[in-house]
Amino acid sequence: MQLSEQELVRREKLSQLRALNINPYPAALFPLDHTTKQIKSAFEEGKKVVIAGRLMSRRIQGKASFAELQDSEGRIQVYFNRDEICKSEDHTKYNEVYKKLLDIGDFIGIEGVLFTTKVGEKTVMVKEFTLLSKSLKPLPLPKTDSEGKTYDEFNDPEMRYRQRYADLVVNPHVKEVFIKRSKLFTAMRTFFNNRNYMEVETPILQSIPGGAAAKPFITHHNALDIPLYLRIANELYLKRLIVGGFDGVYEFSKNFRNEGMDRTHNPEFTAMEIYVAYKDYHWMMEFTEQLLEYCAIAVNGTTKATFTKHEIDFKAPYPRVTMTNAIKQFTGFDISGKNEEELRKAAREMHVTVDETMGKGKLIDEIFGAKCEGNFIQPTFITDYPKEMSPLCKEHRDNPELTERFELMVCGKEIANAYTELNDPIDQLQRFEEQVKLSEKGDDEAMFIDRDFVRALEYGMPPTSGLGIGMDRLIMFLTNNPSIQEVLFFPQMRPERKVELTEEEKMVLHILKPLKKMKLEDLKTQVALSNKKWDTAIKGLTTKKMAQVEKTEEGLFVELK
RNA sequence: GAUUUGGUAGCUCAGCUGGUAGAGCAUCUCACUUUUAAUGAGAGGGUCCUGGGUUCGAGCCCCAGCCAGAUCACCA
Numbered sequence: 086m087q088l089s090e091q092e093l094v095r096r097e098k099l100s101q102l103r104a105l106n107i108n109p110y111p112a113a114l115f116p117l118d119h120t121t122k123q124i125k126s127a128f129e130e131g132k133k134v135v136i137a138g139r140l141m142s143r144r145i146q147g148k149a150s151f152a153e154l155q156d157s158e159g160r161i162q163v164y165f166n167r168d169e170i171c172k173s174e175d176h177t178k179y180n181e182v183y184k185k186l187l188d189i190g191d192f193i194g195i196e197g198v199l200f201t202t203k204v205g206e207k208t209v210m211v212k213e214f215t216l217l218s219k220s221l222k223p224l225p226l227p228k229t230d231s232e233g234k235t236y237d238e239f240n241d242p243e244m245r246y247r248q249r250y251a252d253l254v255v256n257p258h259v260k261e262v263f264i265k266r267s268k269l270f271t272a273m274r275t276f277f278n279n280r281n282y283m284e285v286e287t288p289i290l291q292s293i294p295g296g297a298a299a300k301p302f303i304t305h306h307n308a309l310d311i312p313l314y315l316r317i318a319n320e321l322y323l324k325r326l327i328v329g330g331f332d333g334v335y336e337f338s339k340n341f342r343n344e345g346m347d348r349t350h351n352p353e354f355t356a357m358e359i360y361v362a363y364k365d366y367h368w369m370m371e372f373t374e375q376l377l378e379y380c381a382i383a384v385n386g387t388t389k390a391t392f393t394k395h396e397i398d399f400k401a402p403y404p405r406v407t408m409t410n411a412i413k414q415f416t417g418f419d420i421s422g423k424n425e426e427e428l429r430k431a432a433r434e435m436h437v438t439v440d441e442t443m444g445k446g447k448l449i450d451e452i453f454g455a456k457c458e459g460n461f462i463q464p465t466f467i468t469d470y471p472k473e474m475s476p477l478c479k480e481h482r483d484n485p486e487l488t489e490r491f492e493l494m495v496c497g498k499e500i501a502n503a504y505t506e507l508n509d510p511i512d513q514l515q516r517f518e519e520q521v522k523l524s525e526k527g528d529d530e531a532m533f534i535d536r537d538f539v540r541a542l543e544y545g546m547p548p549t550s551g552l553g554i555g556m557d558r559l560i561m562f563l564t565n566n567p568s569i570q571e572v573l574f575f576p577q578m579r580p581e582r583k584v585e586l587t588e589e590e591k592m593v594l595h596i597l598k599p600l601k602k603m604k605l606e607d608l609k610t611q612v613a614l615s616n617k618k619w620d621t622a623i624k625g626l627t628t629k630k631m632a633q634v635e636k637t638e639e640g641l642f643v644e645l646k
Numbered sequence: 647g648a649u650u651u652g653g654u655a656g657c658u659c660a661g662c663u664g665g666u667a668g669a670g671c672a673u674c675u676c677a678c679u680u681u682u683a684a685u686g687a688g689a690g691g692g693u694c695c696u697g698g699g700u701u702c703g704a705g706c707c708c709c710a711g712c713c714a715g716a717u718c719a720c721c722a
Contacts, residue, residue, distance in 0.1 A: 090691050091656055091673050149679035166679065202680045223656045226672060230683045237658040237671060243714045344721055
């Protein structure tokens with residue numbers, strides 16, 4: 086890799102520091118006793134503090150200098166004064182080490198005393214400083230003026246996602262999103278633990294990927310010599326634990342789906358699933374709205390959240406609308422009692438694209454997705470889904486065509502999905518078998534039969550209600566980010582390709598070497614490269630200082646350096 | 647997958663009809679002891695995403711590709 090001028094300068098500073106007997110990467114701990122936030126919240130003139138962080142800006146004025154130090158909680162101004170740092174005649178520490186050999190991005194430790202400047206800025210007067218880690222690569226450097234306006238913001242999404250570390254250093258609002266994400270997880274855990282539900286872990290490598298309709302990633306276990314799948318959901322394992330006798334189990338589950346990527350889908354994402362024995366989906370709706378209200382307050386301090394143009398309110402309770410009524414409301418069509426053909430015809434009349442492979446459930450889902458889904462902005466429970474599209478859900482107590490299922494819609498998107506769980510093993514096996522028929526019909530996302538799961542149900546599972554929440558989507562809503570990549574530290578990206586184009590340069594050198602110097606025209610014809618390749622090659626060689634182009638009276642010459 | 651926009655200095659971005667590549671910040675040198683987007687003077691820094699084509703000449707035009715964003719489709 087070719088180093089830029091600034092990177093070379095910083096490497097040169099490294100050896101100068103070492104020559105001054107300063108280790109740019111010392112091993113010893115640094116005994117800091119304050120953070121920048123603590124200093125600001127409990128400011129006391131003359132107080133001694135020890136702090137550490139990254140140098141983020143410098144305003145040097147001869148024998149004095151102001152700088153900003155950034156730690157995990159923010160920034161504080163620090164004041165370097167030559168006569169404070171260098172008590173003797175030797176001014177090396179200020180003039181050389183601080184002014185010349187430190188750079189923006191370096192980690193330093195500071196011992197100092199608090200004071201307020203003429204302009205009223207809370208500042209640390211530096212008495213002693215230690216280099217803790219030298220930064221060799223210049224950070225992108227956004228600047229903010231007195232009105233809070235940001236210049237030169239580091240905002241290219243590709244670079245921000247690929248180099249999230251740099252993004253986090255220079256963009257405080259990005260860090261804020263992930264702090265909120267962490268708060269959300271903590272809030273949910275607290276909510277569940279307070280009710281004595283237990284956090285568990287279940288396999289990520291599964292030989293039958295179950296619990297959802299999705300395409301899995303496949304891998305291979307060498308010792309067992311079997312294929313294994315990365316989980317697409319953890320539902321079936323959590324229900325096995327309910328069979329085993331736990332009253333409530335939950336898991337934050339990293340799931341993997343080998344499908345398309347866009348601003349709401351990443352190949353790996355996080356779901357939370359919870360199963361509670363002796364409950365049904367009505368109970369679960371109340372539980373869910375309580376949970377979300379609690380989480381919204383824990384994350385943002387309020388039940389209200391802004392998402393794009395919408396102001397949403399997570400305050401419980403949320404309206405409940407059956408899928409049948411939702412469709413009736415937005416299309417005027419009543420799906421109840423209709424057969425497959427009637428549904429397909431109705432869908433086509435509404436200009437919903439459907440095809441012959443779709444069964445009743447899928448047709449209803451398509452109509453709902455196209456005509457209704459987008460209309461539910463405030464949190465709304467959509468209930469009672471068709472049986473065909475819910476193979477793990479118990480049949481509706483009042484209508485055998487439906488299931489006891491709800492989804493929670495926010496801003497037209499699903500963020501939670503819950504059932505009164507199917508615990509009849511014979512019914513469950515039949516539902517799996519229907520999935521196999523769908524798969525034979527060409528549905529490549531229909532579920533596999535999990536016979537071990539059926540065996541577990543045969544031992545008996547208490548009536549249970551389960552809930553799944555898309556954590557990434559929820560945090561998108563709570564932090565007003567329409568892109569999933571903004572709420573994942575490291576969203577999946579196509580790998581960067583290494584570019585090494587020295588082949589042409591080698592060819593040029595090979596011809597030039599024995600002669601040391603030759604006419605540019607001769608060299609060019611001998612290498613026989615295209616104009617473009619020739620140009621890049623000779624440019625590359627001159628920038629690498631391996632050859633030089635000279636113009637004399639006799640014409641252009643290339644000389645070996 | 648389709649459509650579309652973009653890729654130029656460490657960062658943010660200009661770049662005219664195709665005629666030797668520009669600015670601000672950052673970097674380097676000098677001045678400056680309470681500044682805050684510090685200031686003043688000077689200097690250096692480029693694989694114009696990659697490859698091919700057209701042309702006397704391409705950052706710019708044409709073709710192919712790579713990467714990313716947006717919209718749509720698919721998918722939950």
